Amino acid sequence: MAEEKKREKVTLEKEIGKIPEMTVHSGPTNVGLEEALQQLRVSRQAYHGRSFVGNHVHKCLQPENTDLITAAISKKVQSLCPNDRDLIQKAEEIASKYNTLLKLFGACHRGINTGTFLDDSVIDKLDKDIKEYMLFYRQNFPTESVTPKQHLLQYHVIPWFRDWRASLGMMGEQGGESVHCQLNNISRDLRGYNDDLKLNIQCVKNQWILSSPSNYNKFS
Structure with a gap:
């Protein structure tokens, strides 16, 4: 029996060796995410390590767009594995977790x-939003x-906001370059x-x- 199992192992290894390797960013879930981004006219920049530019980040973090992006995960799994309830549930849990994370960060x-x-009421709200985001991040990741x-x-x-009352939008890289x-x-x-x-x-x-x-x- 041991010899037979060894022969089966060798045969399976040969069959596995015939399967082409999946390249980075070519998986079905990643393709589904790319399709969702294309609907929003958002593309990851190859020369930025496939990250997003500022305007694309702002667009993706709109609540309705966050829903579209994260829903692509569970939709793709449901279309590929309609009978695997455990896998579908896992995909839905992942989508829900990232949906909440992105909305908190948004x-x-x-x-x-x-x-x-900024006045005190805006800064107080932002303080609360940051604490909720970081708490969720630490608990779930x-x-x-x-x-x-x-x-x-x-x-x-x-x-910094309480000292200067100016948002980071007023202190961006473009402003610094112009100065x-x-x-x-x-x-x-x-x-x-x-x-x-x-x-x-x-x-x-x-x-x-x-x-x-x-x-x-005003100079002394």
Whole structure:
């Protein structure tokens, strides 16, 4: 019997070896997710490690779009394995878990990326949303580590908002790049300064006045 089982094992291994390997991102569930993203006109960027750009993140985190994306998981499993109730139930549990996670994070995302100054009521709500998101994440993904950005979200965003009242939407990369460009243009007009420190200070003062002329004459 042992020899017979060994022969069966060798035969099965040969049959398995004939099956082509499934490449990354080619599985049926992944294809279903891609189809859902295409309905939303969202595409993952190859040059960003197949991640999303900012506008696509905002679109995917809308509650109705989150429902569409996560439902694709259970729909694909139901279409491929209609008689496997255990597998369908598992897919539905996964879809539900990620649906809740994305909606909780979506509330945080919209709270931190507004283009307005924030009052205490808005900051208090955001504080509550962040705590609910991180609690759900830790309870439902216990083997996953907390990323540096999640750490910043949980421990540093709210204190920063209470100090400055400005959302992260007002402090984005594009704004920083535009300020950098302004400072370079200003420095080219201040060639008479031989001291680098004085030049930098004057550049910042001029940029501050350009951004808000009411600051003129406020320097001591």
